[in-house]
Amino acid sequence: MSLPAVNQLLSFPDPTSLARSHRAKALLFHDRRSLELLEHVERIARSEATVLVIGETGTGKELIARHIHKQSGRKGPFVAVNCGAFSESLIDAELFGHESGAFTGASQARAGWFEAANGGTLFLDEIGDLPMPLQVKLLRVLQERQVVRLGSRRATPLDVRLVAATNIDLGAAVEGQRFRADLYWRLSVASVQLPPLRERPGDILPLARHFIELYGDKLQLDEVALSPEAEAALLAYAWPGNIRELENVVHYALIVCRHGVIRPQDFRFVPLRGRPAPAPLGPLPPHGDPLASTALPGRCGAAAPEPVEQLLTAFEALLAGGQRDLFRTVEASLVRHAYTRCDDNQVQTARLLGVTRNTLRTLLKRYGLLGDGGELTGEADAAGEPALTH
Template sequence: MRDEVWHRPIVLSLEGTNAQPLSIRAKALVFTDPVSCRLLTLIERLAPSEAPVMIIGETGTGKELVARHIHQLSGRKGPFLAVNCGAINDQLAESELFGHEAGSFTGATGRREGWFEAAQGGTLFLDEIGDLPLHLQVKLLRVLQEREVVRIGSRKPIPVDVRFVAATNVDLDAAVNAGHFRRDLLYRINIAQVHLPPLRERPGDILPLANHFIKQYSKRMNIGTAHLTSDAREALLSYAWPGNIRELENVIHFALLVAETSEVRPEHLKVKGGWGAEKQPSRHWQEPLPNVVTSTEVRADPLADIARLLSIAFEQGQPDLFESFESLVVQEAFRYTRQNQVHSAALLGVTRNVMRTMLKRHGLLADGAEKGESKDDWRMVEG
C-alpha cells in the first residue's frame, strides 16, 4: 500500500471558478513526501470532529486546499465557504460576516445573511485571520462560543451550525503580545493545529506537483503532454521555492510556453539559483547598480536620475533587472521606514497585504521569526 501511495499520490486541486489564474493561492497539493503523508494522517484524524482547526503555513503552501479537504472528510452536508480576512472592507466586514437587516445603515436597502449563515451546516474558512480587526475579533469570539449570530440592526439571535477553520501565515502569539490579536480568541480557535510545511521542506512533493501542472497546462494549451528531462528534474529539486506551490505552477506554465518540443529542459525553467538559472551571476538586492549617485548628487527630479541609471543597466545587459529593481525599491522603503510595513506600504502607495507579499518574495520577511518585531507592526522581521 505504501508503494502505491508513492507512485500514485493523492492530489488535491482547485478546479473551475475556484482556480482563478491570478490568485496567489496554491491550486494543487499532493501527499507523496513522508512529511506530507504524516500531515494527511493528521488531517484525516481531525476532520470528523467538530473542533476548530488552525492551519499555519507560508503563502502558497495550500492552506485552503487543506481546509477544503477537512470539509470533504467531515461528512458535513452544507457548503464550504472561504473568506480572506485581509480582503474584506473594514467598513463592511461586520455585515459580510454576520449579515444585516434592511435600513440598518446607509446603503442597506435589503436584508442580507452573512457568511456564517450562508455556511449553515457546512464549513467556514477564514484565511489570514490575523488581519481581522480587533472589534470584529470580539464578535467572532461570541459567535463561536454561543453558536449564534445577530445581524446588524437586529436583536434576534440566529443559531448557526458551522465548522470553523482558520489559517494564518504569521505568528499569532507575537500578534497577541503586540496587542493586535485577542488572546481569548486565539485560545478558542487554536484547539487543533495543522502545520503545513513549505515546499522546500517536503521535496518529495515537488516532482509529483510539477507533473500534475505539466499535465494540466498541456491539456489547456492543447500541445500534448510534455515531460521533464533528468536535468530539469534536478533543477526543480535544487531550488528553494520561496513562493511555494504557486511559484512552481508559474515556472511550469512558463516552461511549457517557451519549450519548442515536448521536452522541458533546465533552460526553460525560470528559477533563480537552480540549475535553470542564468549562467551570469544575478545581482543581489543589496548590491547597487553601477554608477549610483549619492544623496549629495541627486538632482531636484530623482526619477530622472533613476531613468538614467536604468538606461546604463539596459546597455550593460544586467540579468534579472526587473526583479533586482523591485527588490531594491522594496528594501529601501522598508529601511527608510525603519522596518514598518504599514508605513512602507503608504510610502509606495500599495496596500499592507501587497507590501507584505513583496517583502516575503524578496526575502525580507520570515514567518514565525521573533527577531526585529516591533510594537507598530508585529509581522516584521529584519531582512
C-alpha cells in the first residue's frame, strides 16, 4: 500500500477555541516515520477494533483519535473525555450516566458519555488515571457492549468504538497493580505508538511554517520567513513539550521578530529538567507492521538521546532536505548562539568554542556580528594569548 500524501494536515475543527489547551492543535505528516504512522492509523481505522494511542503530552493523540473516527466511516458523533478531569466520585456518573435520585444532587436522569457517543467514537484520554473500581466497570461495558446507568437495572445497548490514550507506561502500571491487565489487553487490540517530535525531525519545519501562517494571519502580519539560522535552531532543539511547545515558540517569535524574518534570538526555548524519555511501547502489533515494536508490557522506553545524538539527527534532516549552503548555515548558527550565550563577549565566546580570538573575530565578521568598532575585553583568550584592545 502506498504511503499517504506528504504534508497531510490534521487539526481541530475550531483550533482557536483551544488557545489555553495543552493539546497539540495540528499534526503534519512530512517525516518518513510520520507517513508510515499515518498509513498504519488509516489501516486500523477501517476496522472496529478498540485502539490504544500511546505518546507523550503534546504529540497529538486526540488528533489521531479524531482521524481514526473520520476514516472509520461511523455516522455517530466523536466524543472526547479526559479521565483525569473528573473526581473519582463523579466520573462513574459522567461515563455511564445516572437515573434521577441515584445520588445526592441527581435531580433528573442523565445519559453518560458512552450513550452520548452511541453510533460513533468515544475517546478516553489519560485512561491511566481511571480508578480501579471503574476499570472493572469499563471492562464489563467493553465485553457486553451495553451500559447500566447508576441507579438503574436496565441495560442500554451500545454501538460505540473506543479509542483510549495514555502518556504513562500502562505495562508498568499493570505490574504495580494500578491498572488491570485484562483491561490493558482489551484496550490495546490495536495500538498506535505516536513518536515525540524530536524523533520525527522532518515534521518540525513544515509544522513551524504552518503555525507561522496560522498566527501570522491573526497578528495581521505580512509574509514572515524563517532565516536559515532559525531553521537550524528549531531542528537542533529537543522539544520536550512536543508540538504544543513548537506552537508556543513560533507564536512568540512572530510577536517579537522584525522586518518579516524570524531569527534564532526571537525564539524563547524553555527546556525542561530531565528531558522525557520516549513513551513506552504497547503490545506486539501484527507481524510485518512497519511500526512493529519489540517491547513487552512493563519495559521502559529507550533513553532520551544525548545532545550529540540530537545534533546528528538534525544533521540528517538537513542533509536529507537538500539544505543549501549547509556548512555556512550550521557554522553561522553555532557562532551566533555561542556569541549570544556569552552576552557578546568575544573572549568568553572564543573560550566556549575552543578557538582563538582571531579565528572568532573572522567568524563574527563573516556573519555580520562584528563591525569595525568591535572590541575585545582585556582578558587572555582561550589559547592563552594576550587580548587585543582597540
